[in-house]
Amino acid sequence: MTTLETFDLRIEDSIAWVYFNRPERANALNQKAWDEMKVLFEELDDNNDVRVIILSGHGKHFCAGIDLELLMNVAQFSQPCEGRKREQLRKKILALQAPINAIEQCSKPVIAAIKGGCIGGGVDIISACDMRYCTDDAYFTIKEIDMGMVADLGTLQRLPKIIPPGIAREMAYTGRNVTGLEAERIGLVNRTFASAEEMYTEVMKVAQQIASKSPLSIRGTKAILNHSRDHSVADGLDYMATWNAAMLLSDDLMEAFQAKMQKRPAVYK
Template identity: 70%
Template sequence: MNYETIFLTIENDIGYVKLNRPEKANALNQTAWHELKSIFEALDENDDVRVIMLSGEGKHFCSGIDLSLLLSVQNIAETCDARKREKLRKLILELQSPINAIENCSKPVIAAIHGGCIGAGVDIVSACDMRYATHEAYFSIKEIDMGMVADLGTLQRLPKLISEGMVREMAFTGRQVFGEEAEKIGLVNKSFESKDVLLEKVAAVAKTIAAKSPVSVRGTKHILNHSRDHSVADGLAYMATWNAAMLLSEDLHKAFQAQSEKRLPNFKS
């Protein structure tokens, strides 16, 4: 399936989403933001997809927001200062929504990162369930060098992934954190020596997840997100209610039967 700025294929229960503006280092223009949201909302509802792999075409994963879009923010046509700022707030919320769509997608999203992952690229991967990178990949909260505060989710999500001190160092300095250091601090699960190896290993992880019970995988993502944002007591109470409704599934029976017969289970979406 082809979009103007993103390439999408679906194969063997895996949705392969690839940012596709290599001539612009996969910088995200207005079209790309709309397509990113549309794709992840569609994949959320697509029964042919159980897990999603997100990567970038060309030399870089994503170099952030396209400068043309950033400059347009300064040209909001409104004479009233309050109305101008009201429109700016709405625009920022609109730019946050595609990244929220990644986090809210019921299917696990795995980011395969090579080259630069800058600014909005960090926002995007922070919303993914897992991140893998090449050694030469680098991450930069670049907004600080542009006289901005990162406003699309990095400062909210990254402290849930790595130490607060490291988040602050990255956010205050804008320095580049390369793949092996990213693995060391927990920003990525693992870094690999080349893009080819990265894509091969991430695809293998995606295939493993795609073979599991879709109901269990979707439920696990939902519960992990809920637990991240609530206390342990709240999370356990919610978990009890969730499994009271979801535990006695067809997939549970199929999993037990497959184990007793020493074979792999075959789940429907």
């Protein structure tokens, strides 16, 4: 694995714990962090020892989004031509979107475990995760509106497909904080917990359940869910038929049948 400066990675029993590791900056992400996040999730995607990923943050907060120093540098180009300057800016925005896309495109389920602030780019990141859990005192805010910006890294595309569109618009237009209990009520998180310790314990149980399933089937299920979200039912069913025509007859299927008949837990490669 790549040596990490802004993340902390621990892998045990097929579960990867990934932590934002800039607690002194509320886990705000500088350029190094954005670069490492993309490489990290691409490597975890290819790592056969990993079946599920838990994403959290060291320190008090989950993630404060993009580091303000990086944000100020994004629009600074020496190119005198306005057209070429805008072209470069567009490429820079796409480059910042890519690490978050890597989370969504990672074939392993990614579970966000959130405490403290999840601000700006942090909301972009959790919107790309498969599931979200948080503490009661966690809070979520689409902060870009208070900075004279339009959130541009995925929140406005993904969040309305997670929570009611009207609530997503309210958050985007007002920049208000949504705390843990409300986040559970609107479906932003699966569950909320009184403490970080309780949250991590329960998230670990969910991760262990996922890790015990057929890895091939879990990867396929994530791929199908992502495809179905963005396509019609008819397109989704057609894609599903093609997927299973390619993937159904696997060693995992035979192991599941044999384990059932022998009344034992299935053990997958």
